[in-house]
Amino acid sequence: MRVEAVCTGCSLLCDDIVVEVEGGRVKKVLHACAIGAKRIESALEAERALKPLAGGRIVSLDEAVKQAAEMLREARRPLLYGWCNSVNEAVRLGLELARKVNGFFDGPMSVCHGYSIWYARMKGIRPPKLDEVLDRADHVVYWGCNPAESHHRHASRFAVFPRGEKTPEGVESRSVTVVDVRPTRTMRIANHRLIIPPGRDAALAKLIAGELSGSRGKPSEAGVAEEEFYSFIESLKRSTYVVVFYGLGLYSAGERSGVEGLYELIKVLESSGVKAAAIPMSGHYNMVGAVEEALSATGYPYAIDFSGGQPSFSQEQTAVKLLSKGEFDVVLVIGSDPLASMPRQAVSGLKKSKVIAVDYQLSLTARAAELVLPAAVGGVESGGTATRMDGERLELKPFLEPAGCSRADEEILKMVAKEL
Ligand code: SF4
Structure with missing residues (x-):
């Protein structure tokens, strides 16, 4: 018997999972990533x-x-x-x-992400739905997170590869930027790779906001390579809808200023006429x-x-x-x-x-x-x-x-x- 299921392997809660069940046991898991399949099959584990x-x-x-x-x-x-x-x-x-x-x-x-979820709610900010991101976002930024390792289907289901209403060519219609403290697997699908030292997220957010509002800073202040930075800024200025998915990297050294700086940047983007939003990439399925x-x-x-x-x-x-x-x-x-x-x-x-x-x-x-x-x-x-x-x-x-x-x-x- 084939049944539909919602995967609780991560906070993406993929609702397109198909499971083949026979005699009360899982025979096959379709559409899930490796993490999701393991979660579904965990019902059968010896460590139960x-x-x-x-x-x-x-x-x-x-x-x-x-x-x-x-x-x-x-x-x-x-x-x-x-x-x-x-x-x-x-x-x-x-x-x-x-x-x-x-x-x-x-x-x-x-x-973990409790503070950022709370901070956004306190400011009255509601994130866009992932279907809207799929349809409309033409610039996706992964900041301090590495979905290629943690949320395997994020890019393929919603944010990067699928074709949407305003992104008819899928990945060709979008720019992808990854910000992190070291090269990551997610960077393989990125057009722009910004590597910064730990704890410089707030400085980078401020630097980007400054560029967008006409007050130039120095990329070295955020420890980011100049050429990559300006190529990213040019791409950002051409974008119409930017969505930043952020991870715990933004809290480096226990600082919350990275999250606050990011939401300030979202405000600056919006006031410069670009639609923008941020969504925390929590790991636990129901954080x-x-x-x-x-x-x-x-x-x-x-x-x-x-x-x-x-x-x-x-x-x-x-x-x-x-x-x-x-x-x-x-x-x-x-x-x-x-x-x-x-x-x-x-x-x-x-x-x-x-x-x-x-x-x-x-x-x-x-x-x-x-x-x-x-x-x-x-x-x-x-x-x-x-x-x-x-x-x-x-x-x-x-x-x-x-x-x-x-x-x-x-x-x-x-x-x-x-x-x-
Ligand atoms: S990305 Fe993988 S682990 Fe996360 S909900 Fe989807 S199938 Fe499950």
């Missing part, structure tokens, strides 16, 4: 979390849920962490749960949704502290920083592997806490957890809505039954909340 575990011992789901509720209820300072790999409905339940246990709600968004759900429920994007009853927020108090100080005694981790990705100090704080892992795989964090609640694979075994990098909400189309004792994130969260 299939049974609830407490202290390494298999227990019933009811028992594990009761224990999770008890740990959260008795926690002095609980952290509820993850959410970027969960559907919007689960994020909403997570926020309610955090409120109920006076916990701290956060996830990778606080050290945009997680931030938007948090904003709509509390007015804050991430790092939301419910310990005083009412939600509060400080950009300086993220889960990573507070874990480094050993602040949390119980941590519920959902769809994330902080032991494998956080800095050393935060990891040692996490190791001192009791961890409840809700995950479809036995990640490093799940293996070290006190309690494991096996989750269904989002988009494969469980549905709900997720928000694409451009803000488009898509309904996932699960096509397999959850394996073993696994359950959808929402179901697990509802069961725990009921026990509280």
